[in-house]
Amino acid sequence: MNRCVCMENPNALRRDAEDNRQRLLDAAREVFGERGLDATLHDVARRAGVGVGTAYRRFSNKEELLDALLVQQVDDLEAALRAGLDDPDAWNGMVHYLERALAIQAGDRAIAQILSGRRVSQEKHDWQRDRLAPLVNALAARAVAEGVVRPDLTGTDLIFLQIGISAIAGTTRKSGYELSQTNADDLYRRYLWIILDGIRADERNSPLPVQALSTDETHYLLSPPQT
Amino acid sequence: MNRCVCMENPNALRRDAEDNRQRLLDAAREVFGERGLDATLHDVARRAGVGVGTAYRRFSNKEELLDALLVQQVDDLEAALRAGLDDPDAWNGMVHYLERALAIQAGDRAIAQILSGRRVSQEKHDWQRDRLAPLVNALAARAVAEGVVRPDLTGTDLIFLQIGISAIAGTTRKSGYELSQTNADDLYRRYLWIILDGIRADERNSPLPVQALSTDETHYLLSPPQT
DNA sequence: ACCTGAACACCGTTCAAGT
DNA sequence: ACCTGAACACCGTTCAAGT
Numbered sequence: 151m152n153r154c155v156c157m158e159n160p161n162a163l164r165r166d167a168e169d170n171r172q173r174l175l176d177a178a179r180e181v182f183g184e185r186g187l188d189a190t191l192h193d194v195a196r197r198a199g200v201g202v203g204t205a206y207r208r209f210s211n212k213e214e215l216l217d218a219l220l221v222q223q224v225d226d227l228e229a230a231l232r233a234g235l236d237d238p239d240a241w242n243g244m245v246h247y248l249e250r251a252l253a254i255q256a257g258d259r260a261i262a263q264i265l266s267g268r269r270v271s272q273e274k275h276d277w278q279r280d281r282l283a284p285l286v287n288a289l290a291a292r293a294v295a296e297g298v299v300r301p302d303l304t305g306t307d308l309i310f311l312q313i314g315i316s317a318i319a320g321t322t323r324k325s326g327y328e329l330s331q332t333n334a335d336d337l338y339r340r341y342l343w344i345i346l347d348g349i350r351a352d353e354r355n356s357p358l359p360v361q362a363l364s365t366d367e368t369h370y371l372l373s374p375p376q377t
Numbered sequence: 378m379n380r381c382v383c384m385e386n387p388n389a390l391r392r393d394a395e396d397n398r399q400r401l402l403d404a405a406r407e408v409f410g411e412r413g414l415d416a417t418l419h420d421v422a423r424r425a426g427v428g429v430g431t432a433y434r435r436f437s438n439k440e441e442l443l444d445a446l447l448v449q450q451v452d453d454l455e456a457a458l459r460a461g462l463d464d465p466d467a468w469n470g471m472v473h474y475l476e477r478a479l480a481i482q483a484g485d486r487a488i489a490q491i492l493s494g495r496r497v498s499q500e501k502h503d504w505q506r507d508r509l510a511p512l513v514n515a516l517a518a519r520a521v522a523e524g525v526v527r528p529d530l531t532g533t534d535l536i537f538l539q540i541g542i543s544a545i546a547g548t549t550r551k552s553g554y555e556l557s558q559t560n561a562d563d564l565y566r567r568y569l570w571i572i573l574d575g576i577r578a579d580e581r582n583s584p585l586p587v588q589a590l591s592t593d594e595t596h597y598l599l600s601p602p603q604t
Numbered sequence: 605a606c607c608t609g610a611a612c613a614c615c616g617t618t619c620a621a622g623t
Numbered sequence: 624a625c626c627t628g629a630a631c632a633c634c635g636t637t638c639a640a641g642t
Contacts, residue, residue, distance in 0.1 A: 163605095163606095164605065164606070166605095166606075166607090167605075167606060167607090170606090170607085190633085190634060190635085191634075191635065191636090192633090192634065192635090200607075200608085201607060201608040201609060202608085202609075202635090202636085203606095203607065203608055203609070203636095203637080203638085204606080204607060204608075206635090206636065206637075207605095207606070207607075211635075211636075212635070212636090266493045266544040266547070266548075300571075300574075307567070307568075307571070310545050310548070310549070310564070310568055311545075311568060311571070313544055313545055313548055314541030314542055314544050314545045314568060315541055316544070317493040317540055317541050317543070317544030317545075318537050318538075318540055318541045318544075320493070321493075321537070321540055321598070321599065322537075322598055333587075334590070334594075334598055336586075336587050337537070337587055337590060339586050339587050340534070340585050340586065340587040340588075340589065341534075341537055341538060341541060343583055343585050343586055344527075344534070344538070344572065344575040344576060344585065345571065345572060345575050346575070346583065347527075347574070347575040347579070347581075347582050347583060348571040348572050348573070348574040348575025348576070349571060349575070350581070352574070352579065352581060354574075354577070354579060355574050356570055356573065356574060358567050358570050358571065359563075359566050359567065359570055360560075360563050360564055360566050360567040361567075362567065363561065363564060367561070371548070371549055371561055372548065390624090390625095391624065391625070393624095393625075393626090394624075394625060394626090397625090397626085417614085417615060417616085418615075418616065418617090419614090419615065419616090427626075427627085428626060428627040428628060429616090429617085429627085429628075430617095430618080430619085430625095430626065430627055430628070431625080431626060431627075433616090433617065433618075434624095434625070434626075438616075438617075439616070439617090605642100606641105606642080607640105607641080607642075608638105608639105608640085608641075608642100609638100609639105609640100609641105610637105610638095610639090610640105611636100611637080611638085611639100612635105612636085612637080612638100613634100613635085613636085613637105614633100614634090614635085615632100615633090615634095616631100616632085616633085617630100617631085617632085618629105618630080618631080618632105619627105619628100619629095619630085619631100620627105620628105620629090620630100621626105621627085621628100621629100622625105622626080622627075622628105623624100623625080623626075623627100
């Protein structure tokens, strides 16, 4: 019996339930990471070695489970952002953040699909505004202040550009077969670097035709109120 | 009776069948354009005013129907490419092509979804290689030859960059509600222009970390042999 | 409390029955 | 020939029955 555990935290799951929850998360990360969002909850449950019903007892639906995975990724992104801000050089910090963020996204098919347009959860996306947004904004603002990027660059620009590159990475992600010399898995970095050249401060930069979105508008766009 | 028609072209569909085919294509363009790839064939058939079975008599499956829509879009893209090549100014021709191509893609949710990563048909994608690829390659090669873009730019780069921007457009495509001042529908153009600055010839351009893919490799990646 | 798997609804696809 | 819609399989989700 685990009375003490219960007394310490009355909300804690029973140990077997907690085990199953973790097993489901692990299985989900594998299955969705490999096969993308179209993978089946039946498959996830099978890989986790539990019944489908158990998945639905721990997560109210498929989206909730994906959301839980997203939260883990957001932890990683937050770490990457903080590392970027810690870099004494504003440009290097931004570049390293983008490299790291995209490596995370490119390695997980489901994440890439979500970021490149497929809606998932409508709620719970406070994460972006509350946790990541101030950090990306700071990263962009510092680079602007030091004059290393074009003066009209914003944090939301970085988000949208990440979305674009992530879509490219999702397309080039090899589905099993080998490609001649070039490693297609890294191809997205070519476009990251082209975009970095477009971001860099340069008197030849053209004035942009459309204003950037504010953080709130971006948040609203990426996770609109439920239908 | 339509004996003459039959004699002229023995493969022609009966008039009612041809009508239904067109009705299905129109309905499909509307439904998929509005709601994206997740829209139902039942819905398309209903909007077209025919039974589901009819859809399956004209198109062997959902992918085939989407393919038929793609073919129409490819006609438009080809026209945009030819117009770009006809422009006496290499840079303007390329920019106008990209603007036009992205306007087409941004206006259709299904197209944007397809381009930003969701696989559709495995066959029939000879179109890209056979019809569009030589034209994009020529557009890029001319700009390189005239020294208006970075010397390492290829036609396949334009394709992948389009994919990225298209993903951004798909994300910002408003789903019904208004956004303050900025028109979110046009936001993708902001990123097109940032990318154009990254593409433009400039001695400060950084060497790219990854080689471009050849046309054949790109084709292989975008429409691999069947599983 | 929690677990399981049969059962239901929905959508892609097929096919027997109609014209 | 072509059209139709009921019918089947598959996957998301629920729930009665078991521990």
